Amino acid sequence: METKRTLLAIMALCLLCAAVTESMSLTRIQELRCLCIKTESKPIHPKHIKNIEVIPNGPHCKNVEVIVTLTNMEEVCLEPSAPWVKKIIDKILASSKVPEPTPVA
Known part of the structure; x- marks a missing residue:
């Protein structure tokens, strides 16, 4: 049970990192000002x-x-x-x- 939680936490962290880095490259283009x-x-x-x-x-x-x-x-x-x-x-x-x-x- 503990390894499942650890694996889930690592996967969530990876998804969060991927989302942040993807949005960083588009920040300058998508700013609405x-x-x-x-x-x-x-x-x-x-x-x-x-x-x-x-x-x-x-x-x-x-x-x-x-x-x-x-x-x-x-x-x-x-x-x-x-x-x-x-x-x-x-x-x-x-x-x-x-x-x-x-x-x-």
């Missing part, structure tokens, strides 16, 4: 930027949010309407486009 309270509009040198995340507007937030992770792991929200931010986003979009195949004659 804007992530950026304050935005930065002054330029940041590209060598200091490690990652850029663009979150489109939606039911969670009416604003498009641009979040950069700096090389020192600090996260900064950028002003999406700033001209230098628009340039960066345009460059990312242009580099991610797949070129059309050229027809073989």
Whole structure:
């Protein structure tokens, strides 16, 4: 009887851990509020930027949010309407486009 309780407790703990870790990866996407309270509009040198995340507007937030992770792991929200931010986003979009195949004659 004791081993059944122990086994049941271990299984419950495993299920709890699995549920918590699964929800952690979706937290940023499913939050029903804007992530950026304050935005930065002054330029940041590209060598200091490690990652850029663009979150489109939606039911969670009416604003498009641009979040950069700096090389020192600090996260900064950028002003999406700033001209230098628009340039960066345009460059990312242009580099991610797949070129059309050229027809073989």
